[in-house]
Amino acid sequence: MQVSTCLERSGSIKQDILNAKGKLRNIHFLIFACSYDQIEEYTAEIKKEFSDVKFIGTTGIGFLDKESYQKGIGFIGFGEGIKVETGLIRNLSTCPLSSIMELDRAVRNVNPSRDNTICLEYCTGHEERLVSTMNVVLEKQQIPLVGGTTGNTPENKNKVVVCDGEVVEDAAVFAVIKNVNGKIAVIKENIFSPRKTQYTATKVDEKNRKVIELNNRKASEVCAEALGIRENQIADHALTNPLCRTVGKENYICAIKNVNSDGSLSTYKIIQKNDIVQIMDIDENVKAHVLETIREQRNKGRKIEAIVSVNCILRYLYFEQTAFTKEYAGILADVAPHFGIVGDGEQFINQHVNQTMVCAVFTN
Incomplete structure (x- = not known):
């Protein structure tokens, strides 16, 4: 499988894309991430310079090989050995099911096989609705979903994604990717451990994503008591003490x-x-979790050829707080070419999750 990566930060959008064109040769499919304020200009230049290449894009902080970046543009390009179809699920806030035939078409065109095909997506929100919609098609074909919610969007702006030159709001961009001569695995990494006590969500407001009561008591009261803090201190523990929804194991x-x-x-x-x-x-030794994730993949006996990841913004903030970001990027880059984004949420198979790393691992 042919894989190339590059990070361009010349200060000129036109020059960045020309530089990328010189490095990303014989490419059939591109993924990129850049800042929100530059995405329209970058998209226009990519469409012009890579006119025969399918591509998807998103906004936010990126990981490219051994570093993270917030300015410029990062790419991962796939050439020989990959079959891909791209598309959009539109109208996430109202009726995403209206786009389901586009996903169905993409899946049929790729002709998926078990263990070598995934669906990668980046979305602008309404994640639970999106995951349910996409799995109408994906579950039948046993194609795992992995993706993330776009990040670093200014407060007064609408989130956007990019599909083959179109910048779109209220949508998810997807790529159904088949590794023709190898495998693709999807994994999630959790750096937290649940406490033994379990609570029942007895009163909620699903529409506004609120937990009102746990075990028929105020949710904030229950959490504060368990953590040994005051209720107004709960937000200070957001990076280290999230909640989790337990489904089986x-x-x-x-x-x-x-x-x-x-x-x-x-x-x-x-x-x-x-x-x-x-x-x-949060577990004391986060680095050990990262190394264990890599060890598990290497123990499968296949050469890892590329990694495409989504890290939650809250994980990233914790890594920044503990000065682990650069080391983390280096650990993944030492395994294989790595392209990642920092998102506002993560999607994994049939769930929307938070404070998690999800990724696709391409092997021979």
Whole structure:
């Protein structure tokens, strides 16, 4: 499989894309990430210079090989050995199901096989609705979904994604990718451990993503008591003590966004009534988790040829707070060419999650 990466930060958008064109040769498919204020100009130049190449793009902080970046543009390009179809799920806020035939067409054109095909997506929000919609097609073909919510969008602007030269709001861009001569695995990495005590979400507001009561008590009161802090200190523990929704043996992290005056907790992921909820603690040795994730993939006996990842913004902020970001980027880059984004949420198979790293691992 042919894979190329490059990070361009010349200060000139035109020059960045010309530089990338010189490095990304014989490419059939591109993924890029750049800042919000530059995405339209970059998209126009990519469409002009890579006119016969399919591409998808998103905004936010990026990881490219051994560093993270917030200015300029990062690329990963795939050439020989990849079959890909791109498209859009539109109208996420109203009726994403209206675009389902575009995803179905893409899947049929790729002709997927088990263990060598994934669907990668970047979206602008309404994640639970998106995941449910896409899996109408993907589950039937046993194609795993992996992706993220666009990041670093200014407060007064609407999130956007890019598909083959079109910059779109209220949408998800997807790429159904088949590794013709190899495999693709999707994995999620959790650096937290749940506490033993389980709570039932007895009162929620799903529409506004609020947990109002746990075990028939104010949610903020329950969390503060468990953490041994005051209710107005819960937000200070957002990076280290999220909630999780427990489904069987799986824990899906649910980050706390705000503590409200009525004692409810606003979250970045929907918790439904009667869900089992636990409080989590961040593990002391985060680096060990990262190394274990890599070890597990290497032990499968296949050469890792590329990694495409999504890290939650709250994970990134914790890495920044603990001076781990640069080392983290270096660890992944030493394994294989790595392209990643820092998103406002992550999607993994049939769940929307928070404070997690999800990724696609391409092997021979």
